[in-house]
Each structure stands twice: as structure tokens, then as C-alpha cells.
Amino acid sequence: MIVVTGATGGLGGATVEHLLERIPADRIGVSVRDAAKAQHLADRGVRVRQGAYEDPVALRDSFDGAEQVLLVSGNDPAADMVGLHRNAVEAAVAAGARRILYTSQHGAVPGNPYRPSDIHIATEAILGDSGVPWTALRNGAYGPLDQVLGPWQRTGVIAQPEDGPVPYTDRADVAEATAVVLAGDRSFDGPVTLTAPSAVTFDDLSRIASGLTGRSVKRVVPDDEQWVADQITTGVPEPMARLMLTWYQAARAGWFAETGPLLAELLGREPRTVADRLAARIAA
Template identity: 90%
Template sequence: MIVVTGATGGLGGATVEHLLKRVPADRIGVSVRDAAKARHFAERGVRVRQGSYEDPAALRDSFAGAEQVLLVSGNDPAADMVGLHRRAIEAAVAAGVRRVLYTSQQGAVPGNPYRPSDIHIATEAILGDSGVGWTALRNGAYGPLGQVLGPWQRTGVIAQPEDGPVPYTDRADIAEATAVVLAGDRSFDGPVTLTAPAALTFDDFTEIASDLTGRTIERVVLDDEQWVADQITTGVPEQVARLMLTWYQAARAGCFAEADPLLADLLGREPRTAADRLAAHIAA
């Protein structure tokens, strides 16, 4: 059996949908905070059990009988995510799981300024010491491009801090590839990187957006502190703004610069490009 945590979230839910195309429903289980929200999976034959990283006993029950577990990483900046991930890994080990797959992040290596990297590095270390097989899926940035680029369609300007090349990746492709790994015969030990085929900068996006819209879109580089102040003015908490600033700092340091061909290999096709996604965003 394959058990997926966070199956009512975007990535976890999409992964389950792709698994249902590859393996019988009775070989799939989900561990969710609110079982009622996973009723649509239960109605299709998926085993649904309540579990959360805060409740190790419930997790062990959720993981019972599983050969593989997908741990979807938490992202609550106020929580001890490393401690919660440790509990989940320990629950998987106690339940007799043979392999744990973990949704990590591209560039999860020491020295990356992006603060969540420390969570992924620590969690990967816990997996390495767990005594079970493990795979860390170091996913490329898959957030909505509208969120990344700001209100450029209204302003005609991509006004963000200094950046660097990033292989912006489609979450749907990540979910499909994750299902391929879970359902397939190939084993991946340790960290693997899943990204779109090319790394782009905001300068690249201005060219793409200009071509797609027929308008002249400009790139304006904002001072870091001015950007933080602007974010606070729009209602973003300062702590959140400064956390996001570390992502730009990591990008400009080249921490996300390398694209990897594995995603295309797993999908058996070219992943969706950032230009494809931007075109869809414009059309929406």
C-alpha cells in the first residue's frame, strides 16, 4: 500500500489523483487532518484515515500496512516543522514502512539563504538516520506565477527585488512525477531534483510577457528594504516579507540555477514551461 499525507492539499491531492490512474484504489491510503474532506477519495475506494504530524499514534494507524509513505512537508513558519517531520518519520518506521518519500526543495543544501531550506536539510538528515529507504524529492519552485511576478498585468512592470535564474516548475507535473515514482519499479535513494527544463530570470519573464501581450513590459529592480516596506504596506506581516526576501537572495546567489532532466524522464514528455504557464495565466 501507498499512503499519502496532506492529501486534501494541492500537491498531495493531485498526487493521489495520478496514483488512481496507475494502481488500484485499494492499494492507496491517505492520512488527513479532516477525513470528511477526503470523502471523494473514500467513495472511490481509497483508504482514508485521520492523522496529523502532531499526533504520532494516529499517524501510526494511518501508516499501518503501508510499504511506502509520501510525507508532504509542512510550511507553517510558526511551528517546529523539523520536530513534526521527525514524528512523522518515526511513526512510519514504527509502522514498518519500507520507504519514505519526502517533498523537499531544490537547493536544499547548507549555505542556501532561503530559510525553509534549513527545515528540508534537517529533515533529510533525519531520513538518512532512520534506517528505512528514503527519497527526498527536491522540487523546483512551483508557486503561482502571478504571486511570483506581482501585478505586472495591471502595472506593466515586474517590480521585485534582484533575482537569479530559477526553473519555475508546474505543480501538476510535480504531482504526476511523484505518482510515477511511488507507483513505478524504479527506486531512487536519497535526494533527487525535479524541475522544469530551463531556469529563467525576471528579465526573461519581461520578454516572454511582452511577446505574449504585445505590450512593453518592464523590469524594475527594487531595493530589498524598500520591497519589504512595500509588502508591509499592502498588509503582509514583516516576518513573512523578510522570509520571502530570503528566497530572492537565494535565487540571486544561484541556489536554484540548475535545471534537471529527471522530471522530463519520469513524465515521458517535456514538462510544462514557464512560458506555457504564463500564457495560461494571461488567458485566465
């Protein structure tokens, strides 16, 4: 059995959908905080059990019988995510899982100034000490492009801090590739990189957006502190704005520039490009 955590979230839920296309439903389990929200999966034959990273006992029950467990990383900046991930790893080991997979982050290496990198680095170390074979899926940035570009469609301007090359990756592609890894015969030990095949900058994106819209989309580079102040005026708490600033700082220093062919290999096709994604956003 393959057990997936976070199956009512975006990445976990999409991964389960792709698993259902590849293996029988009775070989899939999900560990979710609220079982009622996963009723649509139970109705299709998926085993649904309640489990939260804060509750090691429930986690062990939800992982029971799993050959593989996919731990979808948490992202609550106010929580002790390393401790919660440790609970999940220990529960998977106690349940007898033969392999633990973890959704890590592209560029999760020491020195990266983007603060969530520390969580992934620490969690990968916990996995390494677990005594169980493990895989860390270092996924490229797969959030909505509007989160990093800002309201460019309305303003005609990409006004974000100085950046650097990033292989922005489609979440749907990441989910499909994750399902391929879980359901396939090929094992991956340790960290592997799953990214779009090319890294682009905001200058590149402004040119792409201009070509797709037929109007000039300008790239403006505000000072870091001015950008933080602007975020605060729009209602973003200062700690969150400064956390996001470390992402731009990491990008400009090249921490996210690496790309790799594995995502395309797993998909059996080329992943969606930023041009594809922007075109879909414009057409929506």
C-alpha cells in the first residue's frame, strides 16, 4: 500500500488522483487531518484514516500496512515544522514503511538564504538517520506565478525585488511525476531534483508576457526595503514579507538556478513551460 499525507491539499490531492490512474484504489491510503474532507476518495475505494503530524499515535495508525509513505511537507511558519516532520518520519518507521518519500524544496542545501530551506535540510537529515530507504523530491517552485509576479495583468508591471534564474515548475507536473515515482519500479535514493527544464528571470517573464498579451509588460526593480514597505501597506504582515524577501534574495544569488532532466523523463514528455502557464492564465 502507498499512503499519502496531505491528500486534501493541492499537491497531495493531485498526486492521489494520478495514483488512481495507475494502481487499484485499494492499494492507496491517505492520512488526512479531517477525514470528512476526503470522503470523495473513500467513495472511490481509497483507505482514508485520520492523521496529523501533531498526533504520532494517529499517524502510526494511518500509516499501518504502508510499503511507501509520501510525506507532504508542512508550511506553517509559526509551527515547529522540523519537529512535526520528525513525528511523521518516526511514525512511518514504526509502522514498518519500506520507503519514505518527502516533498522537499529545490535548492535545499546549506547556505541558501531562503529560510524554509532550513526546514527541508533538517528533515532530509532526519530521513537520512531513519534507517529506512528514503527519497527527497526537491521540487522546483510550483506555486501560482501570480504569487511571485504580483498583479502584472492589472498593472502591466512586474514590480518585484531583484531576482535570478528560477525553473518555475507546474504543480500538476510535479504531482504526476510524484505518482510515477510512487507507482513505478524505479527507486530513487536520497534527494532528486524535479524542475522545469529551463530557468528564467523576471526580465524573461516580462518579455514573454508582453509577447502573449500584445502590450508592454515592464519590469521594475524596487529596493528591497521599499518592496517590504509596499507589501505591508497592502496588508501583508512584516514577518511574512521579510520571509518572502529571502526567496528573492536566494534567487538572485543563484540558489534556484539548477535544472534537471528527471521531471521530463518521469512524465515522458516536456513539462509545461512558463509561457504555457502564462498563456493559460491570460486565457482564463
